[in-house]
Every structure is written in C-alpha cells, then in structure tokens.
Amino acid sequence: MAPRLLQNFNGGRAHIVTSNPTAVEALHVTLGKLGVSACFPALIDGRADLDPATLQAERDILFVDGDLDNPLALDIDAGSRQPPVPVIGLVGVEAPSRLKHLVNLGATAFLRKPVQGGAVYTALFLGINQFLLRGDLRARLDDMDRRRRGRRAVVKAIIAHMQDAGVDDDEAYECLRRESMRSRQSLEDYCEAFMKKRAGIHGQTTQPRLIGRSAERR
Template sequence: MAPSRFVQNFSRRHAILVSNDERVSATLPPTLARLGLTVEHRATGEEAVDLSQVPLQAEDHVVFVDGDLPRAPVLPFSAGPGSLPLAPVVGLVGVEAPSRLRSLMQAGATAFLAKPVYGGSVFSALYLAVNEFAQKADLSGALAAHETRRRQRRYVIKAILKLMRERGLDDDDHAFAILRRESMQARLSIEAYCQYVVQRSAAQSESGAETLVMTRSAE
C-alpha cells in the first residue's frame, strides 16, 4: 500500500468546534481562520451536540471536540472494519482524567490540543489529526478490500469447477488461467469476476426454471 501524501495546507477546510469553554471559543477560531479554515461553533445545552446527520467529508472538515463537555457529541462513523469518524477529530484536553481521554479517543481523536489553547500549538495538532486520520483511513480501506476478496475466494473455486464442467477441461490451472484472462479484460479482480460469473449463472438458472414452470402451467 503506497503511503499517503502528507497534507500541510488546510485552507478551505471547515472546522466544527464543539465546546462550551469561552476561552477556547475566543482563542481557537481566530487561529484557525489565519490558517485558512472557516469555523462553526456548536455549544452543548441540555442535549448532546448531534453531528450524525452532518455530511462530513474527510477532505473538507475537521472536528474539534472538548473533552470537558458534560455530554459527548454524537459523531457519524464509517461502517466496516477499523470504523472511523467521517472527518478528522482533534481532542481538546483540559482535565487529564483517563475517562475523559478515553472519551476523546472513542470519538476518534487522532491528535490532542491542551487547554488553554495557545495559537502556536494549533497547527501541529491540526497536522497530526489530518495526516494520522488519512493513514488510518488508508489502512481501514485496505483491510476492507482484503476482507472482501477473502469472502469472494469461494467463488473462484466454484467458477473453476463450472468452467471445467462446461468446457470439458481436466486441468484446473487451465481453467484458472482462462478466468484470469477474462477478469483482466473485464478490468475486475479475479475474485470479483468469479463472483460475477457464478451469480450470473445462478440467476440464469433461476430464470430458466421460472420460464419452464410458467410454460407448463400454461399447458
């Protein structure tokens, strides 16, 4: 897996700040604005801040979550192995209690910023959060692709047996070579192509069986 290109320009990103700390809301937004980010401030009231319906994009957003909030915000997470929030998260740390640090990690924080916030430390936290998130996302994607191919391998065996039966082949290596050539022509992995072949054959068999039943019923 090729390493991600490190991002160091954060202009045109949108930061969502979830905090009730007036010192944070006074210090952090101006610093982020100087780095080219727009800032949206969300304060927690009786209910936790719910970002689950916000269309977050990893390339466009950064979420700053205050660890001292009375109620942790609700963030949208990706599905599948290595589940991640949909955008990088920076944890704002005031009280360094294990429970609050754990809450920030559960929110998906990949960098931390100590309170009170000093302008000189913001870029480093932003850099770590965005780039560490990108590496985790790449790894999660690779794991998901590997898991998909692992599940599809059973179709390779079925497709080989099907091809040997249909073409009268007695060499499974020959059948595999044919399927690999066809998968390359279709621009699919061998696993995905074999799944397509097997499922297409099953669908055709079911369609043929239904047609036969309908014909006999009409008679």
C-alpha cells in the same frame, strides 16, 4: 499505496465544541491564518447543536472539549472506531475518564487548554493525516475481507470451467483471470458473475426436460 499526507488545510471548516471560547481564542485566530473557517456550535442542554449527517470528511474538522460530558453523538465505526470526520481533542482536566471519552470519539490529536497558537498546525497535521491513514487502512482491510469471501466463487468457477472446457485447473484459472482483466473486474467479482450466468444458462437448458418428464408421467 498510502494516501498522500495533507499539508495545506486551506478551505477547511472547523467546528469547535466548547463551553469556554476564551480558552480556545488562539485556536480560532490561528485557524483563520491557515485558511480554515471556524464556528462554535451552540450547546443546548450540554449537547452541541450540530447534525453529524451534514459533516463532510474532505472538509470538516471537529475540535471537542474533553471537559464536556458527552457533547456529541457521532456515528463511530464499530470495527475501527473511525468517526465521520477528523476529531481533535481539547484537553483541560487530564483525568483518565476525560481522555478515554475523547479516544472513544476517535480523536487522533490533542491540544492543551488554553490553546497556544504555535501548537495548532501540528495538531491539524497529525489529526487529519492520522484520520486519512486510518480510513485507508480500514478500506484495505475491508477489500481483503471481501476478496477472502470471494475465493469460494473463484474455486467454484475454476471447477466449472474445467468441466465445461475440458481443461486443467491452471488453464481454467488463467482463462478466468484474463477474462476478468478484459472486463475490468476483480477476479472474485468476475467469478461470482460467471457462476450466476452459468447457473442461469443451465437452468434454462434443463427446465424443458423437467417439463417433458412430468408430461410423460401424466
């Protein structure tokens, strides 16, 4: 199920990274009307004085001026190009290299400079909700990949239960599925734990025999 689209941005916190506050004056004013506080991080040697580790995905929004050269060092997810918070690009010069830089930062919406107040809500709506949708999709893909890797444990657990209980594969699967539901775990996680527990039990029962055989040899 896809996340619910966010329509109210009250309580948000915008960080506007630009060297030209005059061009984004309407952005600052309109954000205030929408209940979003705004600040302008200082630029030190062309880099915003902003620690990405302090950003909160559920609250913060980044507005990044595309006319600046590498103003931020964001930790972008390599698999999905997902930044830690929503990024909205501020576009002045429409050079492909500038636009590419904003895309590489993970921008999901854009505003033309000088910013017009009437365009701000649309950019917020698109930028934040696309960020949420991408994050949800990434989580789903990660879960699918985790489950795919866990299928080996499921197959091993079915075979082991068939051997231990003397049942066929269908009955072994149903038994494991019921137990996983009872323990409120995914089938893959339950089967992995089942195999670890079984290996521990078998190790304890076989260890004395090994010691006995060694003693007999001596």
